[in-house]
Amino acid sequence: MLSIAADEAHVLNLCTAPGHEGRGLGRRMLQALLKIARGHGAQRVFLEVRPSNRRAIELYQRSGFNEIGRRPRYYPAVGGREDAIVMAMELLPD
Numbered sequence: 001m002l003s004i005a006a007d008e009a010h011v012l013n014l015c016t017a018p019g020h021e022g023r024g025l026g027r028r029m030l031q032a033l034l035k036i037a038r039g040h041g042a043q044r045v046f047l048e049v050r051p052s053n054r055r056a057i058e059l060y061q062r063s064g065f066n067e068i069g070r071r072p073r074y075y076p077a078v079g080g081r082e083d084a085i086v087m088a089m090e091l092l093p094d
Contacts, residue, residue, distance in 0.1 A: 010047065067086070
């Protein structure tokens with residue numbers, strides 16, 4: 001899921017079904033979302049990710065996202081709340 005407003009896009013949700021990880025599906029979905037964002041004139045893209053989700057963080061870093069901040073206690077978690085890593089990337093023309 002992707003939200004676009006003005007010149008910014010926000011990845012709201014990106015997930016694969018359990019058992020289908022590691023097949024490049026997340027990378028392809030992310031590339032498709034970035035293409036849609038570019039097509040709508042977005043110049044930068046933001047997202048939040050759990051610090052415990054190492055695979056997602058690695059995917060986003062390989063795709064050009066950088067950590068720009070944290071949102072304390074953003075996600076519900078077992079035994080309390082978990083911070084969110086806020087990541088962003090500038091969209092360059094194709």
